[in-house]
Amino acid sequence: MHTLIFRTIAPYLASLMVLFSIFVLLRGHNEPGGGFIGGLIAASAFAIYGIACGVAPVRRALYFHPMAISGFGLLVSALSGAVSLFMDMPFLTGQWTEIDVLGLPVDISTVLAFDVGVYFVVVGSITSIALALEEREHA
Numbered sequence: 001m002h003t004l005i006f007r008t009i010a011p012y013l014a015s016l017m018v019l020f021s022i023f024v025l026l027r028g029h030n031e032p033g034g035g036f037i038g039g040l041i042a043a044s045a046f047a048i049y050g051i052a053c054g055v056a057p058v059r060r061a062l063y064f065h066p067m068a069i070s071g072f073g074l075l076v077s078a079l080s081g082a083v084s085l086f087m088d089m090p091f092l093t094g095q096w097t098e099i100d101v102l103g104l105p106v107d108i109s110t111v112l113a114f115d116v117g118v119y120f121v122v123v124g125s126i127t128s129i130a131l132a133l134e135e136r137e138h139a
Contacts, residue, residue, distance in 0.1 A: 002052070010052030017045030025119050026112075035115035039122025046123075047130040055135050058127075066128035073120025080113035 021041035028034025050058040062069070084093035096109040 007052050010049050014045040014049040017048070018042050021045065021119075025115060028115060035118030036122055039119040040126065042119070042123045043126035043130065046127045047134075050131060050134050055131050055138075058131060062127065066124045066131065068124070070121050070124025070128065073117045073122075073124060075117070076120065077114050077117030080110040080117060083110045 018041075021038040023038075024033040024041060025035055025038030028038065046058055046062070049061065064072075081092040083095050085091060087093075087095060089095075092114070094109055094111045096107060096111075098105050098107050100106070
């Protein structure tokens with residue numbers, strides 16, 4: 001599908017979808033959402049952009065190889081689970097702390113780090129599959 005309207009709208013739609021996926025990722029602790037659903041939304045954005053503009057612009061937009069993004073996410077998730085081992089607690093037990101950012105207290109947790117890791121794993125793996133299918137279709 002290479003219509004002029006779709007090619008024109010796709011970059012803006014993809015940008016909005018990525019922004020919405022980050023919103024879903026960050027609100028996932030108190031309401032429905034989280035890393036998996038946010039990652040699926042972001043991967044769908046890259047798939048739409050790839051269908052409209054081709055694989056090369058998506059690869060340029062990602063900057064890193066999708067499987068490297070996925071591997072980074074797996075590392076982040078594993079490290080967030082390992083933090084609890086240093087506190088003499090079972091693996092993947094949530095740990096919370098508070099830091100000051102510009103004088104404002106901000107709560108951070110290993111649960112959020114785990115969700116961010118899942119987000120990157122899903123974005124990397126699903127985008128890699130979508131790009132491979134799109135390349136094969138045009139080969």
